[in-house]
Amino acid sequence: MTELDLTTFIRDVPDFPSKGILFKDVMPLLADPAAFRESIDRLAAWAGPRAPDVILGAEARGFIFGGALAYALGCGFVTARKPGKLPWTTVEASYDLEYGTDALQVHVDAIEKGARVIVLDDVLATGGTARAKIDLVNQLGGQVVGALFLIELSFLHGRDRIAGTDVHALIDYS
DSSP, rough: OOOOOOGOEEEEEEOOTTTOOEEOOOOHHSSSSHHHHHHOOOOHHHHHHGOOEEEEEEEEEHHHHHHHHHHHTTOOOEBBBTOOSSSSSEEEEEEEEEEEEEEEEEEEEEEEEEEEEEEEEEEESSHHHHHHHHHHHHHHEEEEEEHHHHHHHGGGOOOGGGGTTEEEEEEEOO
């Protein structure tokens, strides 16, 4: 069987969310059953040998890919959410944006000490969100065994923010 060219399912949206940004929209990939299945299969092929106990995904597209990947691997899924969205006691990690800061939170009991965690998201851009998720895992005593993405915008050098982490992306825009 030949692999699908997943890039054909990524839509470019100019000037979103602001002028000068070329947004990589994954919604067409999600809507296509074969492309979605193949993307999860490829993510699982990389993640599986790392034997994760948990996949950690941030809202919102990280929930879609992360939940499907956790199901495919037979492991748990943990959500990282914006402050105030989780109903239990949380830990928080902040990260810089172009104009300000943001934060992510997870429940204090979401990741057991020593748990093997794959940090997952749809896109690795500047690395801020990925760095925050790695910091959350570290706060809870988990072990990050990889950072996994559907897309990497390598020209933004996001890997630099998560140096020392095993990183993989299915698609690279350089």
